[in-house]
Amino acid sequence: MAERLKNQASAYLRQHAGNPVDWWPFGDEAFEEARRRDVPVFISIGYAACHWCHVMAHESFEDPGIARILNRDFVSIKVDREERPDVDSAYMAATQALTGQGGWPMSVFTLPDGRTYYAGTYFPPRQLQGTPSFSQVLEAVSGAWQDRRSEVERSAEQIAAHLASNQAANRNLLGNLTAAVPPADAGAGSAEALDAAVEALAAAEDSEYGGFGGAQKFPPSPLLRFLLAHASSGSLTAGTAAALAERTLMAMALGGIYDHVGGGFARYTVDRRWQVPHFEKMLYDNAQLLRIYAHYSRQAATADLKSLALRVTSGTARWMAAELGVAGGAFASSLDADTLVDGHRVEGATYVFTRAQLEAVLGAGSAALNLLELDADDGASHRLPGSTLRLRAVPDEAQARIWDDARTALAEVRSLRPQPERDGKVVAGWNGLAIAGLADAALALADAGLAEDWMLLAAEAAAGYLLDVHWDGRTLRRVSSDGQAQGIEGLLEDYAGAAEGLFALYAATGNTRWHNAAQDLAAAAVERFLGPEGLSDTAQEPEQIRQAQGGYTAANPLDDAVPSGTALLAGVLLSSSSYGGPGRHRELAEGLTAHVRRAGPAIPQAVGWSMAVQRFILDGPKELVVTGTDPDAVGRLLAAGRGAGGPGLVIAHGKADGVGLLQGRETQAPALAYVCRGMVCRRPVDSVPELEAELAAGR
Template identity: 80%
Template sequence: MAERLKDQASAYLRQHAGNPVDWWPFGDEAFDEARRRDVPVFVSVGYAACHWCHVMAHESFEDPETAQILNRDFVSIKVDREERPDVDSAYMAATQALTGQGGWPMSVFTLPDGRPYFAGTYFPPRQLQGTPSFRQVLEAVASAWRDRRSEVEQSAAQIAAHLASNQVANRNLLGDLSAVHPAPGAGSGAAEALEAAVTALAAAEDTEYGGFGGAPKFPPSPLLRFLLAHTRSGAPTAETAAALARRTLTVMALGGLYDQVGGGFARYTVDRRWQVPHFEKMLYDNVQLLRVYAHFSRQEADGDLQALALRVTRETARWMADELGVPGGAFASSLDADTMVDGHRVEGATYVFTRAELSDILGAGSPALDLLDVDADDGASHRLTGSTLRLKSVPDEAQAAVWEAARSRLAAVRSHRPQPERDGKVVAGWNGLAVAALADAALALADAGMPGDWMLPAAEAAAGYLMDVHWDGRILRRVSNEGAAQGIEGLLEDYAGAAEGLFALYAATGDPRWHRDAQQLTATAVERFLGPDGLSDTALEPEQIRQAQGGQSAANPLDDAVPSGTALFAGVLLTSASYGGPGRHQELAEALVAHVQRAAPAIPQAVGWAMSVQQSILDGPRELAVTGTDPGAVARLLAAARGAGGPGLVIAHGPAGGVPLLEGRETDEPALAYVCRGMVCRRPVATADELRAELAAGQAD
């Protein structure tokens, strides 16, 4: 009965196409049908890699009797939260308001106009420890609609008012964007706020196991970007930031969050010690962490730690290409947490090894076994038949060689096991961040004298896919499947993420095409998302979501698993201006991160990307133009700049091709480098040592 889902871009929706539930995709038609039948709407939100989404699907949505109730009393809508974060965000806020918690699968019951009146997450098929069964919930919710309509309407109105207040709070946090000139003295206040954020993070660090907070423990990716940027700031808290980043990045790279055999990071660990992951692997996590480890490798002085960072960079990039690459050059969204084994979904089955298996594969006396930290009980306490693989400590050069040989043998065995399913949809913003990550990783490896020549062509292929498939010259589509864009226009995070990737690719290649495309996307985002009421995350908000939020709408400036669209947008606006784009772009970027002064000391983990943008603003930002007739000499200057300048340095090279930062700076010399601020440049230098001195002098200004 769910034929409407069979051709959707989302693998999650297609997984439900054979259910006896009469599913609809999210849209006006489904809500119109609810009005026509005078029934409430059941909105089920999840994603393809979600373990508990699969559990509830098997228990309830594949059950004919449960489906009969849903089909009789509701219009049922299936939503992929990755495809429709706008829908997910609104209904998640409602779920958290009603229950005090959130998660997926998310089960929301709404009026035919989209306003929720009851919500929860996973409901079991039978009553369990005080949690009602899903059928009990369905009967109670439907009964309330039939018999207590006025109470339902009142509840929906109260929830909508609460969500409206959230939107107003977001708008107030960003402030009035119609006056984009920064307030006098804002720079000093911002610097103090960033220092206070580092101090707060030091107090919140898990000093025993690294990272921040307890279980479950997530990689703080946007925050790590800021900490690495702050390391180069010269602030009194710079060394504290460096130590926080170093400890967190080290424990994540050694622990079970990182796949020591295949590369790539899981979504989070269920424990505080980074040992046992929730095994789903998401593109959005891995592109952020790939880029962070590439930057970390440049800043870390310890040779063994630098080697570890480079290994993680190389292996994560390779995993992305091998496991998430799709025809045409883009990257799929995720790998499932579960593996099908003998007809049953088993979480983590592809990845774990028992101690006996390790001894059989590597040999009982293998020195590689001494490097590993594995569960003595073979993971029984975590319901795993086997253990994740963790390294006990940072390996030295000899130990790294031992582990590399062992890793190859384990990978060969693992390749014959059943593999997790893949969600093949391509998300524009995440692919933009993948382009940036691959570009930066390629340069980090090249500057370290390590192989990675395939990465820049891979980044260019992904960028070409975005511009050929997702961009039609007017708007950017959020998702595609099998080479065809489908569904909604991209959100602010898609435009900004794609532009971020293209700017990074231009900095890596010097091809002015990527600069031109990035500037076009940035300018279009200004037109599409900035209006009289301020900044919005969506260009065309669904009426049902606007109703759910009490008629209010505003961009959410706080990071989640991915950087906020606001923070990403601020970053690309700053980069645009640094390359010579409209001056208003820098003013707008400064206005979009002005909230950092209030938010950073209080909630630093929610504004990591915005803090990194603010750090770049405080740094100038700085620009570098490199020209010359000798490619080798130009390359040496670029490598010196990347090593000394930090992740906030904007680099232009290659043909001028419409890049204002390069115009008028052509030379007959082998190579010249101009260090600039606000397009005002210092005297050109010709050697790597002179350039490093100029960059150091620029930081001290």
Template identity: 75%
Template sequence: MAERLRNQASAYLRQHAGNPVDWWPFGDEAFAEARRRDVPVFISIGYAACHWCHVMAHESFEDPETARILNENFVSIKVDREERPEVDAAYMAATQALTGQGGWPMSVFTLPDGRTYYAGTYFPPQPLQGTPSFRQVLDAVLTAWTGRREDVEESAAQIAAHLAAGQLANRQLLGSLAGAAGPETGGGWAAEALSAAVGVLSHNEDTDFGGFGGAPKFPPSPVLRFLLAHGHSSADTAPAAARLAARTLTAMALGGLYDQVEGGFARYAVDRRWQVPHFEKMLYDNAQLLRLYAHYSRTEPDPDHRRLALRVTRETGQWLTKRMVLPGGAFASSLDADTEVSGHRVEGATYVFTRAELEAALGPGSPALDLLDTDADDGASHRLPGSTLRLAAVPDADQAAVWDEARTALARVREQRPQPDRDEKVVAGWNGLTIAGLADAATALTDAGRPEPWILEAAEAAAEYLLRVQWDGTVLYRVSHDGAAQGIEGLLEDYAGAAEGLFALYAATGDPRWYDGAESLVAAACSRFLTGGTLSDTAAEPAEIRQAQGGVTAANPLDDAVPSGAALFAGVLLTSSAYSGSMRRRALAEALTAHVRRAGPAAPQAVGWALSVQQALQDGPVELAVTGADPAAVAGLLTAGRDAGGPSLVIAHGPSGPVPLLAGRDTEQPALAYVCRGMVCRRPVSTAEELREQLQTAGHAG
């Protein structure tokens, strides 16, 4: 019945191709069919690694009678939220407005024009603790459609008006971009707002276990980027920011959120202590965290903590290149939370160990066992077939060697277990963030002063894939599968995320083709997402989504698990301006982040990436151009610059070619470094010591 899903890029959609439900992918044809039949639309939204999505699919969508009810009375649409985040965002807002909560699977009922009139999340096959069964829900929404159509229309209009108000509030927060420099940009407010944000984050910190807030606890990646950047500034709050970042990064690295055997992070922890993860591993989380630990490793003075940061950087890079890389060089979207064991899906089955399994693999008296923080209930309270592995404290050099040997033995055991499924769709923006993470990790994991070749090669292969498969020179496509782009144009976050990755790769390699690629994406984003001083998250928003949102196009400046498109765009505009000297792009970056004047002190976790862009604006950003005829001497200056320059440093090296920051520099000397702000440079220096001295005073306006 669901043959339409069989050749989709999304593993989530393909998983439902054999359902008796007559699924449609999201698009005009499905809504036209609903209008032709005069029936409501049922939209089921989830993603491949979602545990409860699989549960509801097995309980309801594989049930022939439930499928009959859906097929006779609805047009049913299956949506992968990772493939169509603009669809997910619109209907998540409706679900939260109706129920006060959200989550996946999301179950939404709309008119044939896309406006919502009822919504919820997971519905069980039988009534459960006050939650109606899915069939009861179907009966209720169908009865309303057939017997109270005017009430349904009125409800849909009210929900759409509510969503329109939310989108207008987002636009008001973002402000007008006309002229690219409003009255709030470029003023003296930024330093105060950035420091105030650090104060709020300090107040909100979980001082017992790190991070912010209680359970469930997600990696706060965008705001950690800001804290690391602010910690490198001369602001009075810089030491507090650095300590905040260090405590959270250390807690996550020691806990069960991090895979202590193979590397990589789970999506979130279900508890305050980062002990028990929800085991799905997402590309976007690991891309950001890889980069954060690479940056943290450069600034952490304690050798044991620095060794831990480098270990996490290396192992996460190894996990990405072993488990997530696809033929052609791009990276898959996720690994499932569940593993199929004896015909049943078991969450975490690949990852956990009982005490007996640990002793069998390591030996009963292994010193590695003393390094672990173990549960008395051995994971039973979370219905796991064992415990996650967590280190009790930051290991010293000897303990780190012991654990490294132990994890090798445990990896051999785990390799024999069933492995979780992988969603092999390629998302452009997430691959861009991954390229950036790999590029920065390669320069942190240096080999004789040069970036680690294996990790840099992986970044270049992914970049080549994006430019070859998903970018046609005019349009960037959001997803591809099996080496072929699908017909979904990328969102603003895709264009900006891909440009972010290519700029970082240029900074790591000095290869001007990556700079050219980034600049072409930034130019395309300016033309496709900016119209008359108005920013949009989509270049071609579906009519049904615009209807669902009361006619208002989305432009959301707030971060989620990934940075907002607006914040990412501001960041690449600022980087472009630092390389090119474009004051227009710098002014636009300022305007796009002016909202942190209000939002930063009020809700810093919602605007972490924008705060980091504002920090870079305050710092300059500092620009470093390195030229010379001696590759070893050039590499030495680059290493010194990366270590001393902080996360906001913009680096140019290699052939001058299209990069204005390199134009006219002396290339005859063995190596020279130019430290600049706004392309105005200090005298060039030739030694690492001189370069470090210049960088220590070059920025620090924060």
């Protein structure tokens, strides 16, 4: 039994290799076994950092009695949602359709062809407050298969039809991508839609605590990218967008969702005040927020806000490198929510401090204690053994120094505690986002006089890992483990996410290796994911998933915690065309984001990244070429351009090898800067004030 899972790339699957349950990985063999035995399929979906996944594993999947039922009456499949988001997405839609809610662990029962007929999330080992026990569920679901097969078939058919209608709606939202958008019409209605989206967000904001909605609160990372992009535009709602972004970013930077001792962000908070996190830390969150705080630091209204943003940027990058870095230069997926203490999993045990513990480390009269907002009941209200650490207000320079000394002392104490486990699998798309974050963070810190050169080196190491391990020049693999690519081909979000990171790294370094590889990935993504039926999230969707979705291939343009593959691809294709790639790439970028004219005002939180790309399209996008023989002079112009150009600025510098935007613009002058749109450039300038004026003129 253990043989099937013990060598999987996913740490989550390997954690279950010793269960008495006869687990299979997701694949044709498992479903063929179900057909051969004439039994239904049980699909359990979770991920390594998930607290309740561990709970259900201990309560049920380690129980020999439950294992006997599963092994007798089902073929059981274990899925890591991070490794297989295509599987997770299809069955999450089914679970939500059946129960009205979703989450992990997800428990799905299907026919041998993959269609769902029953689903839920966590089931307890014993009946609890009206919730049936897991064994009761298993007996009922198996009994329905054996005794009421026709009802089961009808239920599966109805659920598949419902999911088919969802996929049809997604395709309708995307529209016909094969029809070229006339340049004169490409932006028609887009500016108004983006303004309306900002107004809708202002109405939905939690004006008291920042962010949008109530508990639970997740970082709205793709949306923040749009708000910062819009804030640097000349739109009438630019000021509103800037204020919305600032309030959310500062609330998170001060709150318990940010780890004020070790750096990095938790996945979400269970309350609306950003105080009490669910303690798992994900690469995809931190990679995006690293980049966002770096961009915000250039727009911050005061020196103290800028300083805090830069400290969060640096702290997040250092946490990523220290806690998620793997051999070869890439980044692992996550840290667990739980810590193993005396043989028991305790959520948040590594991170929280009681007041007595803080006073023991810092001293009872420490000025650092006055900077903190602590729970009066030492965490009793949320059943944690102490408080998460939160800052009362944005610190000034003197307070920041006090806290930095305190943070160092607390980090030393915390390092002696048991630490959470890590899911070491490397995900291509998330590493692309991490590369972009590190590249932009390195530049923001350097331009602020806080150079941390290691960040750019770390970005280059991760990029080299992706190209050496995941990409063979034709196919990108989604995951690797211990330096070996394993499992499925990358999804659309992987190709586009990797290219996004490589374009950002090229803009930071001028090294054409990264530019050329990004162009190759962009071309491969168009070839593999855009076909006669339109866009697809997968290059080769499993037949079982297609059956589950009523015969449709998935193409979801809406963001989740990570930007959608559609939105990422649109941004990559816009960058590709701006650097001199195929002109069709710009047309496709316009087509891939045309849906924001409808979706932006109606559901802005679901299309943040696409709205950011549409904002960049409306702005030109702005392109900056800097060439010259004096590295210092070139560097000054590049820094000025980054400061004045906004987050959508496309930057080309270095050798022209393969970069169309640089062709014919080499010079023997110390430094020249060209501001361009659509590769059509204005006269070159050679001073910082002239360049800043050129960039401001287009707003």
